[in-house]
Amino acid sequence: MTKPWSPTAFAQQVIDYYHAFGRKHLPWQNTQDPYKIWLSEIMLQQTQVTTVIPYFERFIDSFPSLIDLAQASDDQVMQHWSGLGYYSRARNLHKAARIIKTVHAGQFPQEPKVIETLPGIGRSTAGAIASFAFGQATAILDGNVKRVLARCYAIEGWPGNGKVLKALWERAEANTPKQETAAYNQAMMDLGAVICTRSKPDCQSCPLSRHCLAYHNDSIEQYPGKKPKKARPxxxxxxxxxxxxxxxxxxxxxxxxxxxxxxxxxxxxxxxxxxxxxxxxxxxxxxxxxxxxxxxxxxxxxxxxxxxxxxxxxxxxxxxxxxxxxxxxxxxxxxxxxxxxxxxxxxxxxxxxxx
Missing domain, CATH: 3.90.79.10 (Nucleoside Triphosphate Pyrophosphohydrolase)
Structure with missing residues (x-):
């Protein structure tokens, strides 16, 4: 039976993957502007990259800065979000921009715990902003990362369950490196989105498959665990x-x-x-x-x-x-x-x- 990667070896494999194959030319990359990074993270929640790109570009054209967003009307913001779905994201984005303008003097806060207090920003999004914009060694755990970790370490159960989520966060924190955190976090998201996909993952191209427990146990489809089914209302x-x-x-x-x-x-x-x-x-x-x-x-x-x-x-x-x-x-x-x-x-x- 294979043994899981050590945290250090795991992180290095992921970082090496980023430098060789990671996505580096999306509209919100190659910048440390927290506003653009924050906007992309919110838009990417439950939405595919290809869908987000044109929305992101139109949004930035109309609201090039956080202050522009804070000063926009509700209708202007919602019109630019129309069709993207999950509209509470747009309302929270607008509300948070106004809070940053008034409470934080227009400067995006840098501390993850402070970032997390803003409307619509949870622990993973705060970690992504802190690492990409401010170079901090903060872990992330979006849906893609959950899938990679659940399979690599055979963490059983639905991630919406509190105990399962706690186990995933513990693994995410343990594996996140102190150096090159932004590269590591981006690569983890890329692996989940491109390689370790929900169905038909490309395990032969995965840099982590050598010590992936689910792969070696031929149980990829069991991870992460499915949400308990209910009758669709x-x-x-x-x-x-x-x-x-x-x-x-x-x-x-x-x-x-x-x-x-x-x-x-x-x-x-x-x-x-x-x-x-x-x-x-x-x-x-x-x-x-x-x-x-x-x-x-x-x-x-x-x-x-x-x-x-x-x-x-x-x-x-x-x-x-x-x-x-x-x-x-x-x-x-x-x-x-x-x-x-x-x-x-x-x-x-x-x-x-x-x-």
Whole structure:
């Protein structure tokens, strides 16, 4: 039976891999700007690199500095995040930028424990920022790193379990070197993203396979442990589409969702109770399902045929979603200037083109 790498040997193999094969030319690399590093770390949470790159570049073009972000409006920030998903990340990013501007005089804090107090930043993200921006010997443990460590050391169980997570953090801390920490951390993320993938990992190209317990035990697919399965819930909603042709310009009424919860802070179609709608006033459009990470949203769009516009919308709005409501009318061109959930954007794009 193979023995695991010693922490020193493990770190050296990883660093050697970085110098030979590591990714070094992503838009947020080759910089020690904590703002850009922080932004990339937040965008990369639960999102692939190829998806993040264009969002990151547009975001930096519009908000080139942390102060620019802090001074931006909520709608500006959400519009630049629209389509990237997990919108609480954007809200926390904006909130943290304002805290740094006011509490830290616009200077990004350097201590990991202080960084971790900012909204939306956990232990691993704080460690990544501290190592990449400030050269500190701090460990990280994102999803990619968890997978590499769980397989190399045969750490059993779902990483969401407290005991399993504790064991992974202990191993991450033990293996993180005092020198070249940034290279090591980047390579660990690269290994998980490129080599030690969830399915069909390329073990033959992995610099750690010689002492990887899961590889030698032919049990790669067992690590990390899977989250206990639960029945996938679903929710059914009715969206009211109210289009006005005043002044020969089609506009749609949208409501701004509360700052917390699904699509918080974005502009969306109001949710209504169908039983309160008069059949002669509505047209049922094609229903569809939008999949979130943790449940399915079944949407039935209803196109309003009545001129009794705002009053009817407010009368039938779902109170848990629409109070307090901020409503406004938007033309197709204006929709590009506000934050919209992806399914709302796709639905309205088709309708307004034909309006």
């Amino acid at each position: 679903s929710k059914s909603v009715y969206w009211l589409i109210n289009i006005s042709d005043a002044n020969d310009q089609a506009k749609v009424m949208l409501h701004k969702r509360p700052p917390s919860g699904i699509w918080g802070g974005l502009w969306a179609l109001p949710e209504v109770q169908q039983q309160d709608m008069s059949p002669e006033n509505i047209q049922q459009l094609e229903a569809f399902v939008h999949k979130f990470s943790h449940y399915d949203l079944k949407v039935q769009p209803l196109l309003l045929q009545s001129a009794n516009e705002k009053a009817l919308v407010e009368k039938n709005s779902h109170p848990s979603i629409m109070e307090p409501a901020q409503a406004d009318w938007f033309s197709q061109s204006q929709l590009n200037e506000i934050g919209l959930p992806t399914p709302v954007s796709k639905l309205l794009s088709k309708l307004l083109e034909n309006a």
